[in-house]
Amino acid sequence: MNINRKEEHERPRPRDGVTVKECGNLIEVRYSVNAPPETVIQKLTAELYLDKRTGEVKAFRHTENRAEDKSSVAQSLCRLRDLINTNVTDPDRVLWVTLTYRENMRDPSRLYEDFRRYRQRLNYYLDKQRQPKCEYIAAAEPQGRGAWHLHLLLLFPDKAPFIPNTEMARLWGQGFTKTKSLKGVDNPGLYLTAYLGDMELTEAVTAGQFQAAHIQEKAAGKAVVKGARLRLYPSGFNLYRCSRGVKRPQVKQMTEGEARQVIRDAPLVYEKTIAVLNSEGETVNIINYRQYNRARVEEETAPAVASGKTEA
Structure with missing residues (x-):
């Protein structure tokens, strides 16, 4: 199978079926002209899988690093972005x-x-400070020299407490720590994972993560920011x-008309249409x-509400 980007978008009609995924302020709508193909393999063990087309049991081909398995990496990053966006809707409740x-x-x-x-030390500290325990999302990242570090989101039920950096470093006990704010970031999932995998340049710029130091290449006719650390x-x-208490995104099947009721006045921030081709170059599906992003609506209307002004 080959995938080509289409310049013209293929939008669904009101009665067409779509898949809607809500991740906090982010709403994703996926429309497939044809039903997706049936899964042709079934995992049996960590080493073996069943090919449903032939009935054969085959061995998985293992890779040496995540960069060699781009499909798996893309799925992992997508799930991570969804988790972050689902749980980070109010930056005042989060410590990064x-x-x-x-x-x-x-x-x-x-x-x-x-x-x-x-x-364990953090929970003990919060208990002594009479602060509620928090949920967390932690992403590991290797530095260029190979050393590991962790990006951590601490998710509190109310306003996050102030924890001095000296105290955070003491609780960590392994080296330096840095705490930042996510205020002004309306797509935190994309913002926080932009460095980990290949991204379209337009997505990276939207996330506020593109820098000149990144290597920009052309792939399939579009500019791509390369995720050089995947090989590590x-x-x-x-x-x-x-942690177990983090919220998961809500995924539902509905019509395009029903999806528009979910979207309401949230502005469109990203769109792509792809054509799926078979080995003979024939189009078998269009997606x-x-x-x-609901947060964009809040940002655009907040000044007018604060000043008492509204548009005519």
């Missing part, structure tokens, strides 16, 4: 913390064990972890993907 090592720590198993102990992830390594 980066945890680093003072030495060149390259052991991925130690990374999450150190994080587990940090979570071991094969099978989990890019992220989260339209749209993303809307």
Whole structure:
């Protein structure tokens, strides 16, 4: 199968079926002209799978690092973005913390064990301060020299408490920490994962993450910002972890007309249409993907509401 980007978008009619995924302020609408093909493989074990077309049991081809398995990486990043956007709708309730090592720590198993102990100390600290416990989303990232660090979102039920950086570093106990605000970021999932995988340049600019230091290339007729650090992830390594209490995105099947009632006045912020081609170059499906952002509406209307002015 080959995929080509279409210049003209293929929009659904009001009665056509679509898939709607709500991730906090983000609403994603996916329309497929033809039904997606049936899954042709069934996983049996970590090593073997069943090819439903032939009935054969085959062995998986394992990769050395995540960069060699771009499909798996793309799915992991998509799930991570969805989790972040679903749970980060009010930046005042979130602490974005980066945890680093003072030495060149390259052991991925130690990374999450150190994080587990940090979570225990953090919960004890919050309890002593009479603050509620928080949920978390943690994403691991290797630095260029190979050392690991963690990007951590601490999700509180109300306004996040102030934790001095010296105290956060003491709780971490492995090196430096840095706490930042996500105020003004209306697509935090895209913003926080932009460096981990290949992205279209238009997406990276929207996320506020494109810098001149990135390598810009042309792929399939579009500018791409390359995720150079993917090769540093071991094969099978989990890019992220989260606590049990984090919210999951809501995915529903409905008509395009019903989807418009969900979208309401949320502005369209991204759209693409692709054609799926078979080995003979024939189009077998066309898929339209749209993303809307409710936060953009709030940003655009907030000044008018505050000043008492409205548009005629």
